Amino acid sequence: MKEWFADLAQQFELNFITGDRWTWLLDGFKMTLVITFFATLLGIAIGVVIATVRSSYDKNKESMKKKGGFGYRVLSFFNGLCGLYLTIIRGTPVVVQLLIMYFIIFASSTNSTMVAIISFGINSGAYVAEIFRGGIMSVDKGQFEAGRSLGFNYIETMRYIVIPQMFKIVLPMLCNEFIVLLKETSIAGYVGIRDLTKAGDLIRGRTFSAFMPLIAVALIYLAVVVIFTKLVKRLERRLRNSDH
Amino acid sequence: MITEKKALVKVDGLYKYFGSNRVLRGITSEIDKGEVVVVIGPSGSGKSTFLRCLNLLEEPTYGEVWLEDKLVTPVDPYLHADVIELSKTYQKLYAQYKSAHPGESEESIKEALIQKIKKEDLLNEKHEGKAYKSLMKQIYDENYININLARQKIGMVFQQFNLFENLTVIDNITLAPMKLLKMSKDDATKKAKELLERIGLSDKADSYPVQLSGGQKQRIAIIRALAMDPDVLLFDEPTSALDPEMVGEVLDVMKELAKSGMTMVVVTHEMGFAKEVASRVIFIDEGVIMEENTPEEFFGNPQNPRLRDFLSKVLI
Numbered sequence: 001m002k003e004w005f006a007d008l009a010q011q012f013e014l015n016f017i018t019g020d021r022w023t024w025l026l027d028g029f030k031m032t033l034v035i036t037f038f039a040t041l042l043g044i045a046i047g048v049v050i051a052t053v054r055s056s057y058d059k060n061k062e063s064m065k066k067k068g069g070f071g072y073r074v075l076s077f078f079n080g081l082c083g084l085y086l087t088i089i090r091g092t093p094v095v096v097q098l099l100i101m102y103f104i105i106f107a108s109s110t111n112s113t114m115v116a117i118i119s120f121g122i123n124s125g126a127y128v129a130e131i132f133r134g135g136i137m138s139v140d141k142g143q144f145e146a147g148r149s150l151g152f153n154y155i156e157t158m159r160y161i162v163i164p165q166m167f168k169i170v171l172p173m174l175c176n177e178f179i180v181l182l183k184e185t186s187i188a189g190y191v192g193i194r195d196l197t198k199a200g201d202l203i204r205g206r207t208f209s210a211f212m213p214l215i216a217v218a219l220i221y222l223a224v225v226v227i228f229t230k231l232v233k234r235l236e237r238r239l240r241n242s243d244h
Numbered sequence: 245m246i247t248e249k250k251a252l253v254k255v256d257g258l259y260k261y262f263g264s265n266r267v268l269r270g271i272t273s274e275i276d277k278g279e280v281v282v283v284i285g286p287s288g289s290g291k292s293t294f295l296r297c298l299n300l301l302e303e304p305t306y307g308e309v310w311l312e313d314k315l316v317t318p319v320d321p322y323l324h325a326d327v328i329e330l331s332k333t334y335q336k337l338y339a340q341y342k343s344a345h346p347g348e349s350e351e352s353i354k355e356a357l358i359q360k361i362k363k364e365d366l367l368n369e370k371h372e373g374k375a376y377k378s379l380m381k382q383i384y385d386e387n388y389i390n391i392n393l394a395r396q397k398i399g400m401v402f403q404q405f406n407l408f409e410n411l412t413v414i415d416n417i418t419l420a421p422m423k424l425l426k427m428s429k430d431d432a433t434k435k436a437k438e439l440l441e442r443i444g445l446s447d448k449a450d451s452y453p454v455q456l457s458g459g460q461k462q463r464i465a466i467i468r469a470l471a472m473d474p475d476v477l478l479f480d481e482p483t484s485a486l487d488p489e490m491v492g493e494v495l496d497v498m499k500e501l502a503k504s505g506m507t508m509v510v511v512t513h514e515m516g517f518a519k520e521v522a523s524r525v526i527f528i529d530e531g532v533i534m535e536e537n538t539p540e541e542f543f544g545n546p547q548n549p550r551l552r553d554f555l556s557k558v559l560i
């Protein structure tokens with residue numbers, strides 16, 4: 001037993017203390033957070049645009065089709081484009097998307113962090129778009145009609161009435177998307193980024209002991225996810241109980 | 245045509261189809277300033293659809309809606325004989341008809357053809373030629389009003405109230421006047437407070453809709469519409485979603501409005517309200533106006549058998 005503890009302490013020393021290897025984990029963790037955070041932001045931006053295009057197409061296609069004209073063609077073109085984007089993003093693995101981004105589309109770029117942010121952001125956008133679309137649809141139709149009946153146009157009605165109500169519904173889901181993305185970025189090592197996972201793996205390669213660094217990495221992910229999930233649950237409860 | 249007194253709202257040849265479901269089948273009516281028109285009819289007869297066509301929450305399949313001298317809907321070619329005459333379809337039929345019926349007068353040919361074209365819905369926007377198109381455009385350009393502007397003048401009160409859940413009562417009332425009429429916040433708030441005072445709900449200014457009873461919500465929905473100073477107010481069964489004890493307070497507000505000279509179109513099952521305040525009652529069944537009269541005649545001496553049947557069921 002004593003021996004076992006001694007061994008453990010020695011392993012710990014070797015993997016984390018020697019050569020300040022714990023800073024590798026810290027830097028990797030920072031990198032993971034940076035990529036996740038900015039990718040989530042990008043995903044939200046893309047998601048808002050896509051959801052707006054798709055739901056305004058759904059809502060206005062009947063009336064615009066009858067009038068025909070330029071507006072309808074532009075809108076249905078963009079709607080088609082969004083549909084294509086959603087199909088491609090949801091139909092291919094993230095790793096493949098990341099590799100294509102890194103080695104083909106941004107082959108000349110040396111900023112792999114930026115490429116990862118863009119890649120994960122574009123991926124996340126597809127899922128966020130559906131979150132927003134669901135959110136918009138879950139706002140009672142009467143709210144929209146009341147806005148229109150007062151004389152607000154489509155965009156004003158969305159801005160003043162529908163979107164504020166939608167946010168209450170989608171905020172917890174967006175936080176969940178952040179959590180999903182946090183885990184998903186663990187493949188960033190494929191394109192040479194030293195994120196948390198890669199940092200653990202680098203330590204393993206240096207010390208030739210797998211247990212300590214990999215379990216440490218897992219525990220860090222787990223801790224962050226558990227804490228965030230708790231926060232989201234609390235947020236959800238607060239939003240549900242609040243009057244507005 | 246020229247000296248004709250202008251109605252506030254004019255509905256001409258209104259049809260509305262939902263796919264193969266022909267909900268409105270030719271409604272023509274005029275509503276004058278200050279009138280209170282009550283619309284009754286069985287469930288599913290198209291009352292709500294009729295009301296929603298007036299402010300284009302539903303787009304009519306055929307027909308036109310006018311707000312004073314402004315066209316709210318697109319131009320309906322079937323309502324304009326001069327447009328029909330310019331169409332390629334008319335000209336083709338004219339040549340055929342002329343050779344088949346030599347000696348018939350121009351007038352009666354014209355009439356027969358226009359009838360036929362209307363009845364069989366023969367016009368096809370895309371193939372009627374330049375002259376047709378340019379007259380359509382001319383009529384539209386000369387008369388149309390932007391729908392969002394028109395809606396500022398046509399208030400609507402819904403069965404389900406539809407107060408904005410994300411805003412306080414006062415913000416519900418001031419939002420549209422501030423954003424659309426560019427009223428200052430002070431002016432809009434002052435006006436909103438006066439309106440709240442009028443319905444006795446001043447203490448609810450900072451509440452959110454979820455904190456209110458149905459009757460309170462509906463009264464606030466009414467003054468939200470009023471805050472825009474509309475020319476006409478549409479009510480779609482404003483008391484149907486209320487607990488019975490709250491119906492009275494909403495009807496009282498509506499009665500007061502009617503007395504103050506507001507033009508109103510009210511779909512309702514409240515026959516007492518119709519008898520007391522309506523200047524005219526309309527019975528819609530199967531998408532057409534079956535009967536239309538003063539409340540005294542309408543309830544005292546109904547002509548249409550379906551109306552009699554309907555009244556015997558609701559007036560017990």
Ligand SMILES: Nc1ncnc2c1ncn2[C@@H]1O[C@H](COP(=O)(O)OP(=O)(O)OP(=O)(O)O)[C@@H](O)[C@H]1O
Pocket residue numbers: 262265267285286287288289290291292293294
């Ligand atoms: N958006 C829609 N899409 C398809 N069908 C519709 C739509 N709105 C109404 N309808 C149909 O039109 C018909 C008339 O409906 P409408 O709501 O105008 O009736 P109503 O007279 O108001 O009835 P109620 O007294 O029940 O409110 C119904 O058969 C309904 O199913």
Ligand SMILES: [Mg+2]
Pocket residue numbers: 291292293480481
């Ligand atoms: Mg109805």
